[in-house]
Amino acid sequence: xxxxxxxxxxxxxxxxxxxxxxxxxxxxxxxxxxxxxxxxxxxxxxxxxxxxxxxxxxxxxxxxxxxxxxxxxxxxxxxxxxxxxxxxxxxxxxxxxxxxxxxxxxxxxxxxxxxxxxxxxxxxxxxxxxxxxxxxxxxxxxxxxxxxxxxxxxxxxxxxxxxxxxxxxxxxxxxxxx
Numbered sequence: 001x002x003x004x005x006x007x008x009x010x011x012x013x014x015x016x017x018x019x020x021x022x023x024x025x026x027x028x029x030x031x032x033x034x035x036x037x038x039x040x041x042x043x044x045x046x047x048x049x050x051x052x053x054x055x056x057x058x059x060x061x062x063x064x065x066x067x068x069x070x071x072x073x074x075x076x077x078x079x080x081x082x083x084x085x086x087x088x089x090x091x092x093x094x095x096x097x098x099x100x101x102x103x104x105x106x107x108x109x110x111x112x113x114x115x116x117x118x119x120x121x122x123x124x125x126x127x128x129x130x131x132x133x134x135x136x137x138x139x140x141x142x143x144x145x146x147x148x149x150x151x152x153x154x155x156x157x158x159x160x161x162x163x164x165x166x167x168x169x170x171x172x173x174x175x176x177x178x
Contacts (some may be wrong), residue, residue: 056089112159116166119158128154129170143174 041059046052060082067078083101087094119125128150136146147170154163 053089053091057086057091060085060089060091108159109161112162113165115158116162119166120169125166125170129173132170147171147174 041055041062046055063085064078064081067073067081068075072078073081083094083097086092086097091097132146132150133143136142147167150170151163151167154166158166
């Protein structure tokens with residue numbers, strides 16, 4: 001049986017993984033390959049017909065993927081790295097980079113997620129699940145059909161991704177009861 005770590009021990013280990021990801025020091029094959037590839041991007045000229053800007057962009061992508069997967073920096077901070085590094089490397093201006101962060105689709109996702117979280121905050125998903133159970137009864141086929149109809153009904157007004165986020169707890173509770 002595994003021992004449970006006390007919070008201070010956990011934080012000690014979490015600090016090591018953060019430093020590992022931040023300094024790109026690791027002992028796994030994948031980490032070694034990333035480090036070597038990042039060094040190649042920094043030190044080698046671009047291969048073939050690839051422009052220098054595309055080569056630096058690939059290096060930035062690898063750096064962000066490494067930080068994202070190891071969570072060396074918090075993910076929101078990692079997502080803001082291109083604002084600084086893309087302009088420092090001469091890939092795009094700050095205005096051009098930040099315009100991608102303010103794309104209308106991003107705001108559509110943000111609004112849908114906020115609506116889904118508000119529905120979960122006020123327990124609308126539980127009310128909906130109870131109402132479905134009252135309408136369809138205890139037959140598993142009818143419960144799944146009711147779940148599908150409720151999801152379709154919500155999808156008419158809420159963004160599909162937010163609907164999925166909101167309906168996931170309901171679906172899990174249904175499948176546990178079947």
